[in-house]
Amino acid sequence: xxxxxxxxxxxxxxxxxxxxxxxxxxxxxxxxxxxxxxxxxxxxxxxxxxxxxxxxxxxxxxxxxxxxxxxxxxxxxxxxxxxxxxxxxxxxxxxxxxxxxxxxxxxxxxxxxxxxxxxxxxxxxxxxxxxxxxxxxxxxxxxxxxxxxxxxxxxxxxxxxxxxxxxxxxxxxxxxxxxxxxxxxxxx
Numbered sequence: 723x724x725x726x727x728x729x730x731x732x733x734x735x736x737x738x739x740x741x742x743x744x745x746x747x748x749x750x751x752x753x754x755x756x757x758x759x760x761x762x763x764x765x766x767x768x769x770x771x772x773x774x775x776x777x778x779x780x781x782x783x784x785x786x787x788x789x790x791x792x793x794x795x796x797x798x799x800x801x802x803x804x805x806x807x808x809x810x811x812x813x814x815x816x817x818x819x820x821x822x823x824x825x826x827x828x829x830x831x832x833x834x835x836x837x838x839x840x841x842x843x844x845x846x847x848x849x850x851x852x853x854x855x856x857x858x859x860x861x862x863x864x865x866x867x868x869x870x871x872x873x874x875x876x877x878x879x880x881x882x883x884x885x886x887x888x889x890x891x892x893x894x895x896x897x898x899x900x901x902x903x904x905x906x907x908x909x910x
Contacts, residue, residue: 730758735808736780743804745775752898753862754781760833760858760906761785761792768833769852770794771822776805778835778862783815793828795820830854836861845881846888850909859907861885864895866903 729737733754740748749757757778761768762785773779773796782792795818796802802819809815818824825831829852836849836859853859864882865874872879872886885905886893893907 730780730784732783732808732812733777733780736775736777736805739804739808740775740777743775743801745801745804748774749778749781749862750899750902752902753860753904754778754784756896756898756904756906757781757835757860758785760860761790762787764832764858765790766832766854767791767793767828768835769825769829769831770835771825772796772836773802773805773817775801776808776817779805779815779817780808782833782835783809783812786814790814790832792816793825793831794818795822795824797821825852831857833858833860835859846884846890850888850890853909855909857909859885859891859905859909861905861907862898862902864903864905865901866897867895 758781761782765788768782770779773794779792779794792815799819802817806817809817831853834853867874872882885907891907891909893905895903895905897903
């Protein structure tokens with residue numbers, strides 16, 4: 723059995739920043755590799771809400787090709803500042819210390835990454851206009867679920883159900899690890 727691939731340098735820098743900041747909530751490597759793969763298929767501008775210390779942003783950046791750019795928004799100013807340090811010399815990434823709603827004036831985006839733990843007011847209706855036709859939305863941090871409607875922790879997972887059934891998107895849930903899944907939705 724071989725070892726997992728090395729982390730891209732930008733992702734390693736992001737993990738170093740997380741450790742220095744004492745921040746332990748970040749994008750899993752399995753999800754990150756998915757983000758890098760999807761980013762490699764996109765042009766234009768990609769976006770993320772909930773930057774944290776920039777691990778997800780770093781994974782996106784590791785896949786960027788053809789002049790694409792990344793705009794990411796983090797409400798916590800200290801986390802946004804920490805993440806911005808990773809990309810100080812990178813003109814392809816812009817880190818904003820701001821609420822996710824600032825992205826409305828900067829879209830639409832070719833890819834949008836958001837954490838499924840984002841407050842429930844950020845649902846399909848609030849996001850649909852942020853994504854260009856053919857654009858991709860990635861939501862992470864789901865626990866795999868085999869039931870329908872999806873039940874998580876004894877209750878219907880309305881966020882997952884909303885994304886998987888909205889007619890404005892073609893969506894699928896994919897397992898990224900034995901205990902984690904992501905929803906990938908493409909705007910029609």
